[in-house]
Amino acid sequence: MFEKVVNYCRKKSPWLLHVSCGSCNNCDIEVLAALAPRFDVERFGGVLKPNPRHTDILVVTGIMTLKMTNVLKRLYEQTPDPKAVVAIGSCAITKGIFAETYASYGPADAVVPVDAYIPGCPPRPQAILHGVVTALNALWGG
């Protein structure tokens, strides 16, 4: 019973930490556009926070570049449980058009465990909202 109340609160106010690990920045701009008034993720309770210790959801974009992978692992460890990781964009899911590059350790799920994938190059802000809401319902929903 207490679990249900807590999960309901978690689902209704996801605080996001956005980490770009070698992306072309288009997915990152679409994440910010999801905050803008036309698409407005704040009506679902989502805000972007700068500090991993305050957040529930890690939003990851990009291929995992050589220098940034360790940073992502440390940020993942610093985020308190329960947490979720959402991989946004083709690059985070399969490395996209950069599949054969020497400068990557793999897609996002080679580095951190991923809970939801939002495909697209870039995914539209509506797709990002749909993905985040679906992930929230799957993890903490009733």
Place this chain on the structure above:
Amino acid sequence: MDMVVQFGPQHLALAEPERFKVHTEGEKVVDVEVAVGYNHRGIEKLAERKTFEQDILLVERICGICSMSHPVAFTQAVEDIAGVDIPERANYLRMIIAELERIHSHLLWAGIAAEIIGIETLFMYIWKDREYVLDQLEIITGNRNHYAWNTIGGCRKDITEKHIPPLLTALEVVERRTEYYIDAFLRNRTIRARLVGTGILPREDARKLCTVGPTARASGYAVDVRKDDPHLAYDKVDFAEIVLGEGDNMARAKVRLLEILESVKIIRQATKAIKGLPEGDIAVPVAEIPPGESVGRYEAPRGEVFHYVKSNGTFYPERVKVRAPTYSNIQAVPTMLMGDTLADVPISLASIDPCFCCTDR
């Protein structure tokens, strides 16, 4: 007492990862160490293993905001090697999409700058108006970014009669709102207190460090590839090159906002000009690329984009070298930050409009 503050790879102010170590004495900045490479994806090596046409899609994905800059510079270099002249209508089509991209990129920067200063309301207003431009780009090209508009020899799609009236209506709205934002930036006391007199880059340093784009023009160093090396159809339209002298953050903001108004003027002239050109004449076939080398330059929203392409006669390029504007401008950052307080560092960093994904490729 010397203290080191790290603006680490993950920071809310900068959407992309790079590391800046700022050495301060008290609140004053005395030294800045810049470490890049967190976004390095090895694109130049990948480009050698894909054909010229596939490389257009690869090069587009170097950057998500200036995603028309790299394909146009690349295709211009390849068209120079092949010795072809693309149809006049194709030049105007490329120019219309290029200037639309400049408008949405400068609006994006203005919103981010407002958010970094702390005025989140202005960020929300500006990004709402930016959506009108993205709507028009989506109607014309099919996507909000990564337009896939170019091919070697011209453009892939056309702008027809039915596209033009909604485009001109959207531009009227954008022009009116930009004038409101120029007024807000120039007269609002909080914004003036944060931007005027901070992050100063003197003209001599801007010239010595070979900075490009609005960063250079705000310091009085007049470089603009649209005027210096006329490409596309820029020599056929009438627009002003905005050059100011103060070199502080406010001057860089003014240059970008005034450039939006110039871009609206260019698009209006271009849409009138293509009415007289035959529809459908948008590309010439290019059968093969002979051995040779050339250079393609283009004025992106952030400055000069430079592509050096060398071909060896096969379907695959021998060497593709990409230099994005932030690669030059980021070397001016230590000069800009020296002597300012720690609170000015995020806005000064953002005022060069950094695109680290372009720098690192």
Place this chain on the structure above:
Amino acid sequence: MEAEEFIEKLKELLGRNLLEYHIGRRNRVFVKVKNGYHRDVVSWFQEMQAHLSVISSVDLGDELELVYHFEIRPLEVGLKTSASKAKPHIETISDIYPSAAWYEREAMEMMGIVVVNHPDPRHLFLPDDYTEFPLRRY
């Protein structure tokens, strides 16, 4: 300055050390000079207030080449100089053009060219422990 006039002045300055030149479309000019003489040309460019765009590195097979891209309005000049792969030593120009320092760092880590007298020869884009030269082809 027009392209032909530029080539004449370069021939006067360098004599036989100007190895080859090519004038392309739209004011693009490529010249190749012998290794060791590029600094004189760069100093002359600096007197003319030329703008350095970038320094590219190319793998020619048995030689490694550096191409310095300058803008001397209205020309777009590519100044090339090369050294053998066995001893790829080319002198720096970062004392004449400070922004060349970063471009030379990239050429060093990506292609393995050794830039002599460089003030800061660390890795720029690649991690510090990366030992291969990614852009070499042959």
